[in-house]
Every structure is written in C-alpha cells, then in structure tokens.
Amino acid sequence: MRVITGTARGIRLTTPPGLDTRPTIDRVKEAVFSKIQFEIEGRDVLDLFAGSGQMGIEALSRGARHCDFCDLDQRACDCIRDNLLRTDLEQSGEIYAIDYLRMLSFAQRTRRYGLVFLDPPYQQDDLERSLEHLANGDILTDDAVVVCECGLEKELPETAGCLVKGKSARYGKVRIEVYRRETR
Template sequence: MRVIAGKARRLNLKTVPGMETRPTTDRIKETLFNMLQPEIPDCRFLDLFSGSGAIGIEALSRGAAFAVFVEKNPKACACIRENLSFTKLADSGKLLSMDVLQALRSLEGGESFDCIFMDPPYRQDLEQQVLAYLADSSLVDEHTLIIVEADLDTDFDYLDSMGFAQLRSKEYKTNKHVFITRKEN
C-alpha cells in the first residue's frame, strides 16, 4: 500500500498486521480521490475508523490543511503514528486513540469538517450510529461531504429521516463508497 499522489507520492505505508482491518486497495483509493479531488485542497479532513491512516494521509498528501485520525486499536494507532512520521505529514495530523463516538463528542464545538470519511467494520451498523450522531453535530455543516465505505449489501434508506441526502454511490467488486451531505432546508 502506498500514497498515490501529492507531497508523499509513492511512499509505502505500513499496514496493521492481522485481519482486524481491511486496507482500501490502491486502485479503489485512487478512484475515490479522483472523485474527491476538488474537495481536498485546504480542507479539514476527518478519517474515522482509520486503520493504517492511509485515507487521511492521502488527503494530507494531496493538500488537505489538517486531518484528524480516529482509531481505537492500539496496533493501528502505532501504525498511523509511524505512517505520519514516515511521510513527514505528522504536523498536519492529529490522532485520537479512542472509540469513534467518544472522539466525535470530544471534537464537538470545534470547527466543522469539510470531508468526513469512515470505513467501519462491516455488518455492525456502525455507519448508521455515526451518521445518527453527525445529524445534529456541529462537526457537519451544509458543505460537509461524508463518504462511507461499506459492503455492497449495506442499506442507506434511513438517510432521509436523519436529514441527509445521498449524492451518489460508487460500487466496486466487494464494497462501495456512498457520498452523503446534509439536505438543504
């Protein structure tokens, strides 16, 4: 796994040993960031369920102003620290080693994020829990783009009732990216 583009281009990233995380493949990451490219320069990026930190690091490499990484697995946190240090992007990143909902509560009251990416463990409805929290959070404004990586079977039919709209979905062989924003009033 490597950084695809930007300041840290071609640098290899460490991954978390074992099967607890599913690193996003380089091909899917490249497709994702091609779609996100207009949003990334100077943005505030939130990477939830960060794993190795590859998505947030890609955002920083491509010009995001700041990224917050949220991960509770201690081995993954060590991996994120190493990857931030190796890519020389540590000054632009902040790691919160805690549960995602706990981290969101700790960030409440600060600036909203431009992009929020989450890749929660599949089939545990964690994306729905996080979106339910974000529906009334100061971390999301009318310009925030939320991207959820989920398995192909994950249903997002509840978005409307939470005040969100699905902008689009990009499907791959085994998973998909769903692009979400707050509905306009």
C-alpha cells in the same frame, strides 16, 4: 498500499500488525479521490475508524489542512503515527485512540470538518450511527462531504439529517457512498 498523489506521492504505507483489517485497495481509493478531488484542499478532515490512516493521509497529501485520525485500537494508532512520519505529514495530523462515539462527542465541542471518511468494520452497525451523529451534530462545515465504505449488502439511507447521498459506486465487494451536506 501507497499514497497515490500529492506531496507524499508513491510512499508505501504499512497496515496495523496482527489486526484483521481491511485496507481500502488502491483502485477504490483512486475512485474515491477522483470523486472528491476538488473538495479537499484546505479542509479539515476526520478519518474515523482510521486503521492505517491511509484515507486521511491521502487527503493531507492532496492539500487538506489538518486530519484527525481516530481508531480504538492502539496498534492501529501506532501504525498511523508511523505512516504520518514516513510521509512527513505528522505536523498535519492528530491521532485519537478512543471509541468513535467519544471522538464524535469531543469533536462536537471543538471541531468542524469539511471531509469525513467512515469505514467501520462491515459486520457492525457503526456506519449508520456515525452518520446519524454527524448529521445531527454541529461537527460538519456547510459544504461538508462524507465518504462511506461498506459491504455490498449494506443499504444506507438516501438522507441522514442534513446529509444527502449522491451516486453509489461498486468496486468488487465494496460499495462507496458519498454524502454531501445539504445547503440551507
């Protein structure tokens, strides 16, 4: 697993030790970032269920302004910290070792994101709940993009509040859904 392009191009990232994580493979990450490549620069990013932090780190490497990383597991947060240090991006990231609902509640009062990555454990229904909170709160910028990674069996709604789903893409056993905030 490596940073594909940008200021940290080619740097290898680590994954949290001992966790049953499922890091996004480079091929899928490349496809995701090719879909949103012109919607990264200068944005504030939220990497929810961050794991190793690779999606947020890739966004930072490509010019995102700031990234908040959230993962409930402290080992994942330690891994993110290590990956931020190895990419020299630690000044652009903040790490939260809290539950995603607490993070969204906190962000509701203090943040607005232009890009959000959602990649919760596939067997849980946290993806739908996260989308609902994002869509119904005041956490997204007017031109926000939300990227969801899920298993093939997961069917996400065409719309979630202010979010409208674009084309789906399938990569092996993974489905990527990109939502954009509907303009008012």
